[in-house]
Amino acid sequence: MGRAPCCDKANVKRGPWSPEEDETLKNYLKKHGTGGNWITLPQKAGLKRCGKSCRLRWLNYLRPHIKHGGFTEEEDQVICTLYSTIGSRQVHSFFVYILSKWSLIAAQLPGRTDNDVKNHWNTKLKKKFLVANTNSTVKTVCPQFTTSTTPQSQVEDCVFDHEHSAESHVLGSEQTHILVPSPLPLGSHVSGLGSSVPLSSEVSVLSNSTSLVKQENETQWFSYHDNIEGENEALLLDFVYEDLLLSNGFVSQEKSSEIAPSFG
DNA sequence: AATCCATACAACCGCGTGTAG
DNA sequence: TCTACACGCGGTTGTATGGAT
Numbered sequence: 001m002g003r004a005p006c007c008d009k010a011n012v013k014r015g016p017w018s019p020e021e022d023e024t025l026k027n028y029l030k031k032h033g034t035g036g037n038w039i040t041l042p043q044k045a046g047l048k049r050c051g052k053s054c055r056l057r058w059l060n061y062l063r064p065h066i067k068h069g070g071f072t073e074e075e076d077q078v079i080c081t082l083y084s085t086i087g088s089r090q091v092h093s094f095f096v097y098i099l100s101k102w103s104l105i106a107a108q109l110p111g112r113t114d115n116d117v118k119n120h121w122n123t124k125l126k127k128k129f130l131v132a133n134t135n136s137t138v139k140t141v142c143p144q145f146t147t148s149t150t151p152q153s154q155v156e157d158c159v160f161d162h163e164h165s166a167e168s169h170v171l172g173s174e175q176t177h178i179l180v181p182s183p184l185p186l187g188s189h190v191s192g193l194g195s196s197v198p199l200s201s202e203v204s205v206l207s208n209s210t211s212l213v214k215q216e217n218e219t220q221w222f223s224y225h226d227n228i229e230g231e232n233e234a235l236l237l238d239f240v241y242e243d244l245l246l247s248n249g250f251v252s253q254e255k256s257s258e259i260a261p262s263f264g
Numbered sequence: 265a266a267t268c269c270a271t272a273c274a275a276c277c278g279c280g281t282g283t284a285g
Numbered sequence: 286t287c288t289a290c291a292c293g294c295g296g297t298t299g300t301a302t303g304g305a306t
Contacts, residue, residue: 016274016300039291055292056275102294115274118295123272 007039007050014050017057021047025054026062060115067111071120075109079117079125082108 013021028045035041039051047054060066071079082105102114109117 014276037291050276051291052277052293053275059293060274114294119273122296 007052011048012042012050012053013048014053017061021049022057022062025058029058029062056115060113065111066113071112071124075112076125076128078108079105079121080128083121083125 024045024047028041028047032044034055035044037051038055041047041051042049042054045054049057083101102118106112106114106117
């Protein structure tokens with residue numbers, strides 16, 4: 001016996017949403033909210049749609065402040081770097097939440113949704129990223145191949161196998177943190193970089209609006225960023241690949257102090 | 265002009281997980 | 286403690302669009 005369907009597929013509309021449906025959903029949510037139940041919402045709102053479909057439409061398209069259109073270079077860079085950093089792992093924030101990798105990455109990009117980021121990655125960035133990484137990684141992990149004569153898929157498989165085995169090793173040994181170089185003075189602030197973050201120990205700058213911070217005498221990393229409301233949020237990270245950050249063009253604190261002399 | 269192909273974006277599906285009863 | 290249900294996620298598919306042939 002298979003899983004029970006979430007709605008009566010025969011009686012729900014599928015495919016692209018019409019402007020009228022969008023308006024109906026928006027108006028209903030403005031007046032009543034979700035009522036804590038997306039499954040019954042379409043019936044109440046007078047929509048012939050699956051509840052899941054309504055939820056997705058709202059989250060990915062109709063919500064206020066959602067950005068549509070092309071991603072900027074900086075956004076691309078943040079996505080690539082965070083993807084390198086967190087890979088396929090889940091990231092745990094303060095005490096309660098468990099975020100997926102796409103949610104976390106989207107959280108660093110105001111106005112972008114996880115679905116948006118995921119689609120952008122799958123259609124554009126993945127290839128760019130693979131080519132860039134393959135060219136540098138293949139020489140060390142797949143010396144039997146040359147990028148000019150070996151089919152791309154074979155090279156990618158080899159690199160993937162290498163990365164996968166490295167990940168298993170890290171998880172198996174329960175090593176969850178990779179440390180960064182010497183700390184900044186206690187009480188330092190990052191300023192002139194989009195946000196101001198009190199530092200108690202070490203920092204690696206991720207973007208204009210995000211910083212990674214490891215607290216003094218702690219073993220855990222936090223990601224600080226400005227959320228959509230402009231408030232500063234912190235997420236507790238599993239680990240940080242500092243070398244990957246550096247190899248993707250982000251700077252260590254020694255360098256960042258050159259471009260941001262207000263450190264400390 | 266017609267057809268094919270690649271790309272981008274929107275939407276769907278199935279499954280894992282949390283939670284209320 | 287158990288179970289059913291709803292939510293949220295990752296993977297995948299569908300469709301529109303534009304460029305190449």
